[in-house]
Amino acid sequence: MNLFYEVKRFGPGPIFLMLHGFTGTHETFQELLQHFSYGTVILPDLPGHGKSQAASEKDYSLQETERALLAILESECPNEKPVLLGYSMGGRLALALSVDYPDAFSGLVLMSSSPGLKTESERHKRRKQDEKWVDLLRTSGIDLFVQKWERLALFDSQRELPVSSQEKIQTERLGQNPEGLAKSLLGVGTGVLPSYWDNLQELTLPVLLLAGEKDLKFTRFANEMLEKLPNRVYHEIAGVGHALQLEAPEETARVIQRFCKDYL
Template sequence: MMASLGLLRSRTLSGFNDMPADDWHRRKQYFETPERKSVAFVDSGGNGPALLMLHGFSDTSRSFAALERFFPDFRVIVPDFPGHGSSALDGGVRIEDFAASIDRLLESLGLSRISVVGHSMGAMTAIELAARRRDGVSALILLSGSLRPDFGAESPLARDIRALRDPIDPSGQFLRDWYACSRPVDSGFLSKMKLDAAAMPAATWHGILDGFGETDLRCSAARVTAPVLCIAGSADPLFGGSHQEALGHAFQTVRSIRLEGCGHNPHWEYPERVSALISAFLAETARI
């Protein structure tokens, strides 16, 4: 299986040497597809059950750096989506494209049974992945998710994204607003997230935005058989009450938790609390 789907290796690939050479980046391994496209991921190497974590739009695996340490009893797998961070763009940038890429990565790692945590775009991808792997997902945890993420073609956010041009300024107003949080988050961490996001070409930003306008995950959600936990902030400026309510009615088995005063990034704003909620849910579902 490994030989047919690609090669795993623990070195930085040429073409990605401009990425920040910090400890998180140095931990990345690479899966190479038959088309010689590389998907980067961090693997905690734990001996326990596999826990996949999927990041949001313009983020990278670094998004979950603060959560990984709370799950020592799991094998935590955290990939960079294609076109993000150290992963090469491999085909399209729709949710189904990202799900297909992650599915190939899991197959290459020989992981047939996983739990999945997804944030924002990663939550959407997690829904699609769980619909594809109906018997292979033990639990699904959605942070700030949405079934229909269209921002609206004429919304201020959509216009700002369409106005992006290369090179993107990591200290510019757009990324300052994009990474604004409802409560204090480590400034060094946010600076690295902005550098990662600025390295993503403007065309990829535009393509993902187009894909959001066409995304409707209601049918995929109906196919999910795993128990679902939805965690969202009451002050989420992107996916507020209507998105949260739709998720709360979309799955066969679902529990919804609303964090008062929290914004779009609960795992950054409340990492210990969110980790505790995820851990409790995983322990509960493991007993089912």
């Protein structure tokens, strides 16, 4: 499987591999990167998203997703260890990569992310919920799915963004292939991936945890992760919610680049 990706260069500095969230694309971090002053950023479309429409059901699994991402790194930076950054779903994938390939990365940035659901009963319940989203995608298409998806409480703070920013998010979502999103949920959805809570203490690389003050669920996760990660720093961004790269792009970029200078 070959994933579509773009590379943006801002001058000498670390290499970043940035993984977007569910319904996102390589353009998810566009506003954030406007405030980057150094480094090289690799921006893939994850399987089922944007221009990366995998052919096989197997290609949507965690294992094949990891292989495809590592193949990009082998092509773009074979002799360097990039900083791995993940937002929301991308954060879960980034954490999985860090656990499965602990020597491949120099640092980890988790934005609005969690290590997954702790128990099998929680994961089973989530799989049942996601099956309803899959059915909606396959029977009603992308328009109705996006209407319902945007009503989730997780995105309440995004309704405070300028209209132009809200329209950008919606356009990105509406541009997705519904079958690709369905297969993504079935392949690497929250109910499918294992819990990584017990693996946190094994991670020795520097970790930056980022969450928005209004995103109570993920600020709670960040504080729980703080107790388990041996080499970590947490920054809570005031006045914003889940989508830090859109709601506070300048501060988020500043914190990420300061983390790299101080800890890598």
